[in-house]
Structure formats: C-alpha cells, structure tokens
Amino acid sequence: MTTFTSVADSRGHFGPFGGRFVPETIIPALDDLAEHYEKAKADPAFQKELDYHLREYVGRETPLTFAEKMTNELGGPKIYLKREDLAHTGAHKINNTVGQILLAQRMGKPRIIAETGAGQHGVATATVCAKFGYPCVVYMGSEDVKRQSLNVFRMRLLGAEVRPVESGTRTLKDATNEAMRDWVTNVRDTHYIIGSVVGPHPFPSMVRDFQSVIGKETRAQVLTKEGRLPDAVIACVGGGSNAMGMFYPFAGDETVRLIGVEAAGEGVDTERHASTLGMGRLGVLHGAASYVLQDEFGQIAEAHSVSAGLDYPGVGPEHSSFKERGRAEYAAVTDADALDAFGWVARSEGIIPALETAHAFAHLRRIAPTMSPQQVVVVCLSGRGDKDVDAVAQRLAMLNG
C-alpha cells in the first residue's frame, strides 16, 4: 500500500485544482514569492526564527485539552480539543501571519495588505504588522464590518487601516477581490498576506505549511497522551486553513479520518449556504481552480453563513483534491445547529468557541454517538468566540422574541 501524499506540481496544481489564474501584472510577484518561500523553507535559520516567534510571541505549542464532560455526555469516543483559541489573538490565523511577515521581511516588501472575513485574519495581520513595524491595510466587506465590530476595533487599535468594501455581497469574497486589486496596483512594494489556503500558487501550499504546525503538534500530543493516533480529526472549513493545517500532517496516516465541516447556512437545499465542497463544482475564483459555488454561466454565487469566516463561495484547492481523491470527507452544518453548539461548548467545557468552530462541534455531536469509547477524536478549536457574542446575543433575542 502506498502512502497518501499531496504535493502541488511546480505550477501549483493539485491534479485539476490550484494553479494561477490572475492578472499578468502579479505573476512575476508570485514567481518571486514562490522562489523566496522555497529558499526560506530550506533555510534552517528561517525555521529557527519562525519557531522562536511561534513559541515566544504566539505562545505555542497550544494545549491538547481532554474534553471530559463532552466525552461523558456523548458517550462515544474520547474527545480532545486542539486549543488554537489559546494562540495569541485568539485563533489559528496568527500561525500564518507570523510566517508571512518574516517572508515579507526577506523579500524587502515594506507594505502589507490583507483581506478578512470574520476579522480574525485581519487582527492576526494587524498584530504582526504592529510587532514588526509595517504599515497595514485590511480589506473587509462592509457587511462583515457590521457583524464583527469588535475585531474592526481591535485592528484599528493595532494601527491598521480597515477599508470597508462596498462592492458585490460586501463579504469575504469582495474583500478578497479588493485586496487583489490593491496588490495588482501596488505589487512592487506590497506583500499580500492571504489568510487561507486559497488564491494563486504558492499561497495554498505556503499557508498550509505555516498552518501545519497545528497538525504536527496534535499528532505528537495524541501519541504522548494516548499512545496511538486519533481515529478522526474534525475541523471547520471556510477557505480551509485550520482544517488543512490539522489534516496535512495526518494525510499519510490512512487510519485517521479527516472530516471537514462546511457551513450549511439555512440549509444546503436552499440558496443560502456556504457548502462549497458539498454543492459547488469546478471553477476558478480568486486565482485558483477549485470547487466554487456558481450559477450555470460561471458567475460566482452569494454564499451565506451566520459565521463570517465561513461565508465564502470558494475553498482551498487542496481540499478539493482531498475530496476528489477520497482522502477527506466533508459535511455541512446549519446556522441553527452551529448556534446551538456554540452554547453547548460554552456550558460543557467552559470555552466559548468562534461561530466558525461551533460548526465543527455541531458535527461532532452528530457523529460521536456512532463511535465507540475505545476511539479518539480531535476537534480543532480554531478560535475563541468573544468576537461573536454580540451577534449571537442578537440572534438569540430574535429567536426568543
């Protein structure tokens, strides 16, 4: 039996997915980035510097917490939580931004831009820009600016300029369009820190590598605590960076089920969902070929999720490849079930998860009862939910009349 591997070819293709579909102006910058990244990856000094900042500034490694009450309540497998909520800034996004800011230093690019949905990536980018002394512009859909006002305030406190984007659906996809346009215009002096495993090559591979610290730590921690690999790992998928970071180091361990959870919004049978892998088809969005939610003419569809971080009609190309090759399975969870899980996690473990993460927990509740107490499951607790409490309070007030 050959071990499952996933490596992009030299042009960033994972089979039919990935590649580079961008205006010509930025292709040389992508070449330059790919070259610098390959060099940095092979340079022990870069790895040492990255490790230093991940340890001393981000607070890695993050714990793998045994969720005793959840385990007892569901009566299925032992449940562990990978605590990315305890990383600095409260989500996994910082793993990637630390890596990319060190790369921007190496490339000598003096200005940073980013897109953000829920605001977690924007905060993580603003944070490293403050620490390393870079001017920072964050594009954010005006709809998300409303939904995530706490994170907007945090970014501004950190010295970043938040530019609300009024075009299209005014969410993550439009913020990404606008960031790409900024990059096309200012490519000579600007590095674009993409926040997920999406976009043109080399971003999907590079962001995956920076996020793989999640899965590498988890793998070692489970082996220490349980003396064996987990039976399944579960993570939410918007663009898919926390999920790919968790999955990738387990990809060759074929006994480990890799389960991604997308946002079903108001239901995948309605038009208001963000289940790209479940309901989309091959297309091109934001510089890569992947599953895309689109109409028959190739116009990108509006996604919907109560969670701004999952409200995206695309997904990372390597996830599309994992799905196509049968290495990972992808499920979807509705707004209602995610909101319910949000409160459930808070009450059972004393952890308020991000709404994005709550989708993974809602799916855990569905599958844990089908598993045996001899089994072990890890949930990637990708972020904490302080940013969401206002939105959730409003939703609950609405529901309770």
Next chain:
Amino acid sequence: MSQDRPLFVVRQAADAGETTLSRIANRFAALQAKNEKALVAFVTAGDPHPERTAEAVAALMDGGADIVELGIPFSDPLADGPTIQASSHRALLSGMTPPKVLEVVRQVRASGREAVPLVLMGAWNPVLQYGLERFAKDAVAAGADGAILTDLSPDEAGEWKRAADAAGFDTIFLLAPTSTAARMALVGKMASGFVYCVSRTGVTGAQSDVPDELPALIEAIRGRADGTPVCVGFGVGDPEQVAAISRYADGVVVGSVLVDLLHRERDNPRVLSLVQDFVASLKAATRGAAPL
C-alpha cells in the same frame, strides 16, 4: 518553429478554400499602409442594457474604432477598477450572459458591420463553464474574432489555445510593466491578433498621464512579440494620451471613459452620437503619428 506561429493567424476562408488573414491581422495591415494606429474601443455587453449594446457597438464602429472589445461581465473581476466593476454589476443585474453576448455580436454583424474586428474580453470562469471548444466555435460563428481573458495567463492557457486555434479564434494575452523578458517571450509565442500591453501596474480606469516607462516597455515587448502587433490599454482616456501612445504602440485601447460616457448619458436621446463623436476624436489622434 516559425511555421507553427506565423506573423498573423491565417484562417481558411469558408467559401473559396483560399487562405486569408484574420480580420484582426487584416486591419493592422491596412492601418500600417495608411500610417495609422489602431483605436481599440471597449464597452461592457449589457450596460446600459442588453438590447442597446449592439447599437453602442455600432456607434463605436461608425465613429472609427478599428477594433471593438466587448466585455463579458463577471461577478468578481480582479483586473477592473471601479468604473468597469460597476458596469459589469449593472450588466449582470440586467440579465447579461455569455450566450447573450454572442447574440450582440450576431446583431452587430447582421447590421452589415462586417469589417471591424470584434474581440470578447472577460474573465476565465464564464468561458470555462461554457466549455472551451464550444465557446470558441460559437464565438467565431457569431462573428467574433478573438478573446482577451484577463485572468488566464499563457501558463494556464494550453487547452484554451488549442481550442481557439482549432476554431480560428485569436488568443490575445496581456503583458504588464512587471513582466520579465521570459514572460514576454512566452506571450509572444502564444498570442495571436495582438498583444495587450497593460500600461501601468493597476486595474482598469482612466488616468491623466502616460507612464514614463511605457516606451521602453513597448520596445521590450516588440522585440519578443514575433511580429504580433502591440496595443496599449489601462488608464487611457483622452485624445492627447491616444496621440502620445500612438507614437510607440500599434494600437491604443480606450475603455472606462467610454463605459462612463454611455452610463452617464444613458437617458440622453443623443447618447449614441455623443459616443460616436468622442470615438472619432480619439481615432483622429491615431492618424499620422510618426514612429520615433
């Protein structure tokens, strides 16, 4: 190798069986003979309205445009500035689709306007969803001559190039101020019709100046374009800029300012003659520009 990539794409004439130059190549040859440069004029299909696009294209042609670019609107354009983004958005709201864009092309040709090349411009995904071979064939059958796909670089264009060549459809690729010599050579090898040189790093939209680096950029591209004409676009909005760029390039593309004019004057009964007159003033600026 040189037989594989002739100076201009040669298309088999349907009736006589004799080879003729493509409509685009013909146009550049005729312009060269007159010591004129090409005025390339852009409008978005479906803005102001799907049913009025054919007459807008006719106004561009009647005003003297040498090539018309017809924009296929896309929901998430990466290379467009605010003017064309907004225009695409309006066009989509008005129900524009790729099949309807081809219908506009048919209407223009049916009105007897056969001579002026029509080039479709847009994003890759709508073409991918339509089907590459089917799109190239249907576009040629409708009377279109080539396509510019702004997010499809030659690196990813192998299948598209094969489908377009088989249909006799020109493949126009872009180059930018950031392009390296190697990329210019790659585009030179893959492009037919013309090479679209983006005048500045940035998105579409009229600007007031001509970048200083432009002449050297055009020269560098020309050295690697294997005889394919080089047209310059992005940021061109008035006759002075057209005249300045005509001194260096084989053609000049004007887009956002026309889109803006059509939108601003959409309720003016004289909008089409305003457009036609403006195009005539742009075209005049391409005449008799002595090459430096």
